[in-house]
Amino acid sequence: MEIRLEKAYLIFRKDWKEISRNWQVILPIIAVPLVLTIVLPVIMIYLPGAVYNQGVYTGDVTEFIKNIPSEVRSQISMMDSRQAMIYIVLTYLFAPFFLIIPLMASSVIASDSFAGEKERKTIEALLATPISDDELLLGKILVSFIPSMAVTILSFTVYTIVVDVLTYDIFYGKYILPNTTWLLLIFGAAPAVAFATIGLIVAISARVKGFREAQEISGVLIIPIVMLIAGQATGAFFLGINTLVAMIVILIILDIMIFYIGKMLFEREKILVRLD
Amino acid sequence: MSIIVAHGLTKRFGGLTAVDNLSFEIDEGEVFGLLGPNGAGKTTTIRLLACLLIPTKGEAEIFGYSIWRDQLRIREITGILTENPCLYERLTAYENMEFFAEAYNITDPRERSIRIRELLEFFGLWDRRHDKVGKFSKGMKQKLAIARALVHRPPILYLDEPTSDLDPESSKAIRDLIKKLSEREQCTILLSTHRLEDAEKLCNKVMIIKEGRRIALGSPSQLSMMVNEYNILEIRLRHPLNKVEDILGEINGVDRVEIGKTVIRVETKRDVEEVTPTIVRHIVEAGGEVLSVTPIRPSLEDAYLKLVKEDGDKA
Incomplete structure (x- = not known):
């Protein structure tokens, strides 16, 4: 049967109205990007400067630079130590942190939208409406995906402005963001991460009883991102253009697999029977 | 339909x-x-x-x-x-x-x-x-x-x-x-x-x-009606009446009579509207003063409890 987009949009509007009135959902979606886009860059820009002026970290910075991949080393070859430190932290080490935003936002929204509806015992009347499984699923995916990506893109925009404004003098009028890596990260990797999270929650939604349980299970997705952050910090892994493209391709394949499994498991009867 | x-x-x-x-x-x-x-x-x-x-x-x-x-x-x-x-x-x-x-x-x-x-x-x-x-x-x-x-x-x-x-x-x-x-x-x-x-x-x-x-x-x-074979009629009298059981027992259609002090319960398989006038007439002729006559319809509750119990006994 053909999917009626207006029905999916109806689910989207209803869920968004509900979610936007739920501080349990909205608070982490606002707080995490706020810390990542404003608080951390400000600390990073001003903290190394203060420390450097006292001549404390010079040796450590040189040592740290030695461990980073040559691709980044070439980008900072003409910079002084302070510029190099700020550049590495803000454009290189911070990059994988931004994958946490779509992961967190989509996991919180999808958990509320799928499992939360079960928990609040509102799903039976919804399942009784003449809205098909596909329309229902599409509406719920949209309400998890669109706000997550909106928050990610908005965070990236704010972060770029904050970083460029604060480092304008340090880099003598040169803007260090956006660059190709970040664009790939935000418009390629971030949607793929958001989609994988939503797919996983759809897949487990018939088996969990509520919001918390869904969030806890979807929390396993943070592990690869933490590994990515640790890999970048230790120099074991570099999130360059080639790596990012490969990562996006793998994520898209995973997305498709998770989505089909989720779709197979999204059955009205199973969702309903698990309520009792 | x-x-x-x-x-x-x-x-x-x-x-x-x-x-x-x-x-x-x-x-x-x-x-x-x-x-x-x-x-x-x-x-x-x-x-x-x-x-x-x-x-x-x-x-x-x-x-x-x-x-x-x-x-x-x-x-x-x-x-x-x-x-x-x-x-x-x-x-x-x-x-x-x-x-x-x-x-x-x-x-x-x-x-x-x-x-x-x-x-x-x-x-x-x-x-x-x-x-x-x-x-x-x-x-x-x-x-x-x-x-x-x-x-x-x-x-x-x-x-x-x-x-x-x-x-x-x-x-x-x-x-x-x-x-x-x-x-x-x-x-x-x-x-x-x-x-x-x-x-x-x-x-x-x-x-x-x-x-x-x-x-x-x-x-x-x-x-x-499935579980209650009889229709019940409850008659309230002003004063107790002697030999009322004998009086009512003679009436065609009256199957059982239970006598209280001033309350009489009559059970009949017939339609209550059919037998009520005859019963009241007999009581009045015997000197009884009838205060009220109430048909007691068997309730769904009685039927439900009995049917559920019977089913349990069968199982």
Whole structure:
């Protein structure tokens, strides 16, 4: 049967109205990007400067630079130590942190939208409406995906402005963001991460009883991102253009697999029977 | 004309048979009660007819649409009050109604707003339309949930335990509303309940089910008569009357007489209206002063308890 987009949009509007009135959902979606886009860059820009002026970290910075991949080393070859430190932290080490935003936002929204509806015992009347499984699923995916990506893109925009404004003098009028890596990260990797999270929650939604349980299970997705952050910090892994493209391709394949499994498991009867 | 026809409807969850070979027909305009103890299979039966569950075997047709093949069409023509009110508590009453009106294909905004207003006014919720449902009492939520189920003018309405969890006052209010509704909206109602009062006051026909099986089916009075062979007449006298047992025992049609101090219970297999004048005449001629004559109809409760017990004994 053909999917009626207006029905999916109806689910989207209803869920968004509900979610936007739920501080349990909205608070982490606002707080995490706020810390990542404003608080951390400000600390990073001003903290190394203060420390450097006292001549404390010079040796450590040189040592740290030695461990980073040559691709980044070439980008900072003409910079002084302070510029190099700020550049590495803000454009290189911070990059994988931004994958946490779509992961967190989509996991919180999808958990509320799928499992939360079960928990609040509102799903039976919804399942009784003449809205098909596909329309229902599409509406719920949209309400998890669109706000997550909106928050990610908005965070990236704010972060770029904050970083460029604060480092304008340090880099003598040169803007260090956006660059190709970040664009790939935000418009390629971030949607793929958001989609994988939503797919996983759809897949487990018939088996969990509520919001918390869904969030806890979807929390396993943070592990690869933490590994990515640790890999970048230790120099074991570099999130360059080639790596990012490969990562996006793998994520898209995973997305498709998770989505089909989720779709197979999204059955009205199973969702309903698990309520009792 | 039967608009719901179920034949051999069965639903198993693993080893548990929730609905066991149920067959019944519901006529247009009828208020049909599914009566049974908790866990009897009432909710599962409603969920099967609302196409929320797929039967293990058997068939049901609603207005000729099969629950196997025409699920979306059946959902369009039925309204359901689920066991829980299933309302979005962060949305207002109006927003809840509007969402479901659109979900049930009322696409014209004007038609939608007229219908929502009509229903919210009928249920006395119009003044609270902009309040979030989370602030509503249980009774108000139940009214709103029924209004929601009716928003698309369904010819068939399923009401699953509409008065459970409500205080006696709210239960009565909901019962009165359902009674009014069945007349006003002209829809066929399938009502599941474990409350005999609901079944007795609201239903034209009642099916008693236990462990998913049909125990009995008929109008409340037919069910009562099924287990009560005799009609009972209670006669109150001003003063005790001597030899009343002998006097009444001679009357043709009187099968049993129980004598209290001033109250006489007469049991008859005949229609009470047929034997009452003769009985009263005999008492008066014997010098008795009759204060009142009350026919005691056997209650659905008596029938229900007896039928459920008999079924348990058989098992």
